[in-house]
Amino acid sequence: MARIQLDRVSVQFPIYNANTRSLKKSLMHRTTAGRIARDAGDRVCIEALNDVTLTFERGDRIGLVGANGAGKTTLLRVLAGVYEPTLGTIHRDGRVAPLFDIALGIDPEATGYDNILIRGAFLGLRRQEVCARMDEIAAFTELGDYLAMPVRTYSSGMKLRLAFAVSTCVAAEIALMDEWIGVGDAAFVGKAERRITDLVERAGILVLASHNSELLERTCTKGIMLQHGKISATGTIRDVLREYDSHRSAG
Amino acid sequence: MRVPHVVVEGVPAPLPQLRLAVLDIVEGAHAWHLWGLLGWQDIRQRYRRSTLGPFWLTISMGAMVGGLGLLYAGLFNQNVADYLPSLALGFIVWGLLATLVNENCNAFIDAESIIKQIQLPLSIHVYRVVWRNLIIFAHNLLIFIVVAAIFKIWPGWAGLLALPALALIGMNGVWIGILLGLVSARFRDVPQIVASVMQIAFFFTPIIWTQRSLSGHGWILKLNPFLYFLDLLRAPLLGQIPPLNYWPTALAMTLCGWALALFMYRIYRRRIAYWL
Numbered sequence: 001m002a003r004i005q006l007d008r009v010s011v012q013f014p015i016y017n018a019n020t021r022s023l024k025k026s027l028m029h030r031t032t033a034g035r036i037a038r039d040a041g042d043r044v045c046i047e048a049l050n051d052v053t054l055t056f057e058r059g060d061r062i063g064l065v066g067a068n069g070a071g072k073t074t075l076l077r078v079l080a081g082v083y084e085p086t087l088g089t090i091h092r093d094g095r096v097a098p099l100f101d102i103a104l105g106i107d108p109e110a111t112g113y114d115n116i117l118i119r120g121a122f123l124g125l126r127r128q129e130v131c132a133r134m135d136e137i138a139a140f141t142e143l144g145d146y147l148a149m150p151v152r153t154y155s156s157g158m159k160l161r162l163a164f165a166v167s168t169c170v171a172a173e174i175a176l177m178d179e180w181i182g183v184g185d186a187a188f189v190g191k192a193e194r195r196i197t198d199l200v201e202r203a204g205i206l207v208l209a210s211h212n213s214e215l216l217e218r219t220c221t222k223g224i225m226l227q228h229g230k231i232s233a234t235g236t237i238r239d240v241l242r243e244y245d246s247h248r249s250a251g
Numbered sequence: 252m253r254v255p256h257v258v259v260e261g262v263p264a265p266l267p268q269l270r271l272a273v274l275d276i277v278e279g280a281h282a283w284h285l286w287g288l289l290g291w292q293d294i295r296q297r298y299r300r301s302t303l304g305p306f307w308l309t310i311s312m313g314a315m316v317g318g319l320g321l322l323y324a325g326l327f328n329q330n331v332a333d334y335l336p337s338l339a340l341g342f343i344v345w346g347l348l349a350t351l352v353n354e355n356c357n358a359f360i361d362a363e364s365i366i367k368q369i370q371l372p373l374s375i376h377v378y379r380v381v382w383r384n385l386i387i388f389a390h391n392l393l394i395f396i397v398v399a400a401i402f403k404i405w406p407g408w409a410g411l412l413a414l415p416a417l418a419l420i421g422m423n424g425v426w427i428g429i430l431l432g433l434v435s436a437r438f439r440d441v442p443q444i445v446a447s448v449m450q451i452a453f454f455f456t457p458i459i460w461t462q463r464s465l466s467g468h469g470w471i472l473k474l475n476p477f478l479y480f481l482d483l484l485r486a487p488l489l490g491q492i493p494p495l496n497y498w499p500t501a502l503a504m505t506l507c508g509w510a511l512a513l514f515m516y517r518i519y520r521r522r523i524a525y526w527l
Contacts (some may be wrong), residue, residue, distance in 0.1 A: 109299040
């Protein structure tokens, strides 16, 4: 059962400069009691998410909108379980497919086949499971014999095909995307588009952060607008986009 | 050490965090197919396109051991047949111990892109480092086999004691990785400090010199934690039984180390992703 529930979640990033990153300086602060130590304790924090409460149910298609730095990526990472919130709780049922960086774990010196194995392992697939899907993945990439060559010999379009084919080969209950995954290669675009649409349709929950209103309206049903780490509007994607547009033109 | 404590309000009670930390370590171990693959990949990546591959490690270590062995045996007036096997094994085992400590500092730092994208038990990055170094150790062990064949050394039954010793070193590698990996992720000058300490530790460990040649100051030696792990693995392979107090001492250090690592991991595991 796909379901995500965030209850009053806040995320704060401590900002470290060279001073606080140095163990020696920290130890010296420790020995000088009082004022300086307290100064060191009041470090600058960025409040990336502030008191976010939300529930996503099966079938939800959520579009995240907001200016740069509003907390979209941070929220996606909290949903992916990468950041444990500094305050509040998160409950999540269902297998997550984070599609933030499809090039994750691509080793340029290894062959295409090896890279499929590695990427599969990251997604929790055993060697046999990947091998069982190997033909399907290989066919999808249309790379043919190139799969036996090191990835460094690939063109950037070919690399993208490989990464795309592997990272979308596992069905997930919760799909998280930071901007729609684009594939530059013209011949491949239609195919990739169908595949990702299929993946999104099969997923119980989709959360997509994007600046592309047309895409969001086409893909999502609900919308959430973030502003300085807070939820500033929720509702249907149409309403939220309208709100976002008026907010943008006003501000 | 000052570490940000904004976390504390969010933590309901200490126990669940401890359980999460233990769970992370246990589930990480279960994901052996992932760290096993990544560990191999690390080695293959380093030696890709070279004909001999990881055996370059063996060759360079072998050349060093052979050269230094003959030189020092002459320098210290030692019998080559006694000295060289012990030196060879000393270097090989030290190589394992030192890289476990040094590379584990970067266990989490090097895995930043993975940690920031996929929720996985963080301990897999430590297992990956430990596994990678055990594979390298296995390659280097070939040198000792050659040396043993030349000098006709057969460890006999005592050699079996090397297996639990290797397992113990692996277990220590894991807690060291959790502890140093975590501290290094927060304080980026720790890997440099550790590297310097290990450099000094090498000279305080009986590898190029023997314990017998150190007269009068033996107590300093006993303070060196690496001595115990080194001899627990080296002595059996040379067909000797390590001193009786070595096993209990090493076990006690292992337990203390794990306790300390768990204590830190319980508090700061959830912060690692933020520090990267």
